[in-house]
Amino acid sequence: MNIDGVLPFTRFLLEKAVSDGGVAIDATSGNGHDTLFLAKLVGPAGKVYSIDIQKAAILATKDRLLAATKQNLAGRVQLIQDSHEQVLSYLEGGQTVNGAVFNLGYLPGSDKTITTTPQSTITAVKNIFSVLEPEGIIVLVVYHGHDEGKVERDALLEFVRKLPQEEAHVLEYRFTNQRNSPPFVIAVEKRA
Ligand code: SAM
Numbered sequence: 742m743n744i745d746g747v748l749p750f751t752r753f754l755l756e757k758a759v760s761d762g763g764v765a766i767d768a769t770s771g772n773g774h775d776t777l778f779l780a781k782l783v784g785p786a787g788k789v790y791s792i793d794i795q796k797a798a799i800l801a802t803k804d805r806l807l808a809a810t811k812q813n814l815a816g817r818v819q820l821i822q823d824s825h826e827q828v829l830s831y832l833e834g835g836q837t838v839n840g841a842v843f844n845l846g847y848l849p850g851s852d853k854t855i856t857t858t859p860q861s862t863i864t865a866v867k868n869i870f871s872v873l874e875p876e877g878i879i880v881l882v883v884y885h886g887h888d889e890g891k892v893e894r895d896a897l898l899e900f901v902r903k904l905p906q907e908e909a910h911v912l913e914y915r916f917t918n919q920r921n922s923p924p925f926v927i928a929v930e931k932r933a
Contacts, residue, residue: 758840773802846884859896
């Protein structure tokens, strides 16, 4: 397949925005896949804030980082058990952010009632956008196969489609002929 799927496209965007020494946020740590990816991108001088509301997700992310111990990644990642709209309170004073990623929905194989919500997601996006560097990117992977996911998708699309084009480039990336509501990407880049 030559067209990037949702995961490679997400990573392609994050690679554009986040480089050595940069600052990144994983706004839904989950099992830590994105945190690990971002920790490699920022390098030893960079910083990743990885936040999740569930203790199980924080522990799974910690385990994943420790398993990659040869690269000593854990030292550049701050793991935070809290809701993502609070993430700015953990940043060092005056710190700006190069990239952020949200994988919406619930933790696979876990309690499906603990899922991201339109209110907290949109507030978190607004907050992170306020400290985003010019040309920084927020990438959201939207899972809308479940009922709450459809509500979140609609609220999020309504919000991002109204962001002024003088302030942000907003993109949707999706396969339009796939069955069963496949996940899709929303990306918001702060204009230089
Ligand atoms: N990116 C993850 C990975 O690489 O494995 C998968 C994330 S999973 C689809 C969604 C996560 O969002 C769950 O772990 C859930 O606990 C978390 N979550 C739900 N509401 C949240 C909130 N308000 N703030 C932060 N995390 C939240």
